[in-house]
Amino acid sequence: MRSYQEVANALAAQIHDGHLAxxxxxxxHRRLAAQWGIAVATATRAMAELKRIGxxxxxxxxxxxxxxxxxxxxxxxxxxxxxxVWADLSLTQPLSPPRAxxxxxxxxxxxxxxxxxxxxxxxxxxxxxxxxxxxxAFLATHRIDAxxxxxxxxxxxQHGLDxxxxxxxxxxxxxxxxxxxxxxxxxxxQTHRLKLIPIPAGGEGPDLAGLAQLCRRRRIRAIxxxxxxxxxxxxxxxxxxxxxxxxxxxxHDLVLIEDAAYAFLAHPAPPPLVTLAPERTFWVSSLSKxxxxxxxxxxxxxxxxxxxxxxxALRANLASLPGLVTALAVRWLGDGTVTAxxxxxxxxxEQHQSVLRRQLGDLPVTAHPRSYFxxxxxxxxxxxxxxxxxxxxxxxRVSTADMFATTPxxxxxxxxxxxxxxxEQLPAALAALREALNTVQI
Numbered sequence: 065m066r067s068y069q070e071v072a073n074a075l076a077a078q079i080h081d082g083h084l085a086x087x088x089x090x091x092x093h094r095r096l097a098a099q100w101g102i103a104v105a106t107a108t109r110a111m112a113e114l115k116r117i118g119x120x121x122x123x124x125x126x127x128x129x130x131x132x133x134x135x136x137x138x139x140x141x142x143x144x145x146x147x148x149v150w151a152d153l154s155l156t157q158p159l160s161p162p163r164a165x166x167x168x169x170x171x172x173x174x175x176x177x178x179x180x181x182x183x184x185x186x187x188x189x190x191x192x193x194x195x196x197x198x199x200x201a202f203l204a205t206h207r208i209d210a211x212x213x214x215x216x217x218x219x220x221x222q223h224g225l226d227x228x229x230x231x232x233x234x235x236x237x238x239x240x241x242x243x244x245x246x247x248x249x250x251x252x253x254q255t256h257r258l259k260l261i262p263i264p265a266g267g268e269g270p271d272l273a274g275l276a277q278l279c280r281r282r283r284i285r286a287i288x289x290x291x292x293x294x295x296x297x298x299x300x301x302x303x304x305x306x307x308x309x310x311x312x313x314x315x316h317d318l319v320l321i322e323d324a325a326y327a328f329l330a331h332p333a334p335p336p337l338v339t340l341a342p343e344r345t346f347w348v349s350s351l352s353k354x355x356x357x358x359x360x361x362x363x364x365x366x367x368x369x370x371x372x373x374x375x376x377a378l379r380a381n382l383a384s385l386p387g388l389v390t391a392l393a394v395r396w397l398g399d400g401t402v403t404a405x406x407x408x409x410x411x412x413x414e415q416h417q418s419v420l421r422r423q424l425g426d427l428p429v430t431a432h433p434r435s436y437f438x439x440x441x442x443x444x445x446x447x448x449x450x451x452x453x454x455x456x457x458x459x460x461r462v463s464t465a466d467m468f469a470t471t472p473x474x475x476x477x478x479x480x481x482x483x484x485x486x487x488e489q490l491p492a493a494l495a496a497l498r499e500a501l502n503t504v505q506i
Contacts, residue, residue, distance in 0.1 A: 119131055217364075423495060441476065
């Protein structure tokens, strides 16, 4: 008679070769036992093994389904091509708890709503007034006191950043950015032909004296900044640094673009720039890091004079917000679900960072204690590209420093994202990463 391990191996192979597709319902334990000629207890153990390695997921009352493996970590004995593990340490996934139950409940509530047809109608640019009011009330709990007329709903943070670039900046404008910055903004700058001017890095943030010198030497139009949990270095600017940054912006009449995608992880934190300088700050965030990557819902707070140009850019760029996603997001903003998921994400991030410190704490790692990622400096003699190639050979994906660099000199470093593996799987992924580093000889 076949063992549970043989059955698990065979089913895993069918999942990897596509014979069992993501989302497909698997047979019941009793039916599986009949198909394979094994005892029901053996079938139960085989299913438990598939759950343990992350290939399937069970939903009470509905059954067991094949899990999408696109961004999952899977031990090598069940997956092709990797010598030790397969792990995606490049994507920053939310670390909040499973949300399928929340989604199912919210969809039932939406279905029972009095005017369900409103979800299917075209939404006004920037969102319906009642949805903007709910969002503004949520932002007030994050120390952002903005009138709903200043709040625009977007298709995500990247969409919000693109709107600001499209509406406020012009081709050839110079934008000061950190020497290491968010790759998505680099793409926006390339698309809109903006010139990125790197700000020298200080100890715990940008060198603000260096920024002031840059502004005196050349015409800078705007500053793009992540003052609350910087990506990729994880710093959080203190109150004094924020005041100095605002002072530089006012002295040189600069637009401030504040990216707060990860700010909820650093709660509590000093007041955001949009609170300190509302007359010139565009504050951008989304729910993709706190709720789910597939919930493409963003929030943009603008200065009062900029409302007409942002509204115009929205009409040209996104005729209507997706009604179903917007209704879901606004419901969760208003009923406390997002606040609860943010708290759960902070707790989970602490756990993941604790695992990272145990595995790599003796290496030159830079990270916020509640961040989704960490920055690992590599000996220049080892070379970043060689390390990345060795990691790739072992089935491990990371982000290399060139993705974030805005200077000609690129540091030898990688960013390690912690959101895809589970806490149980993360030690194996980091152990494999350490082994790969040891393999690349100086």
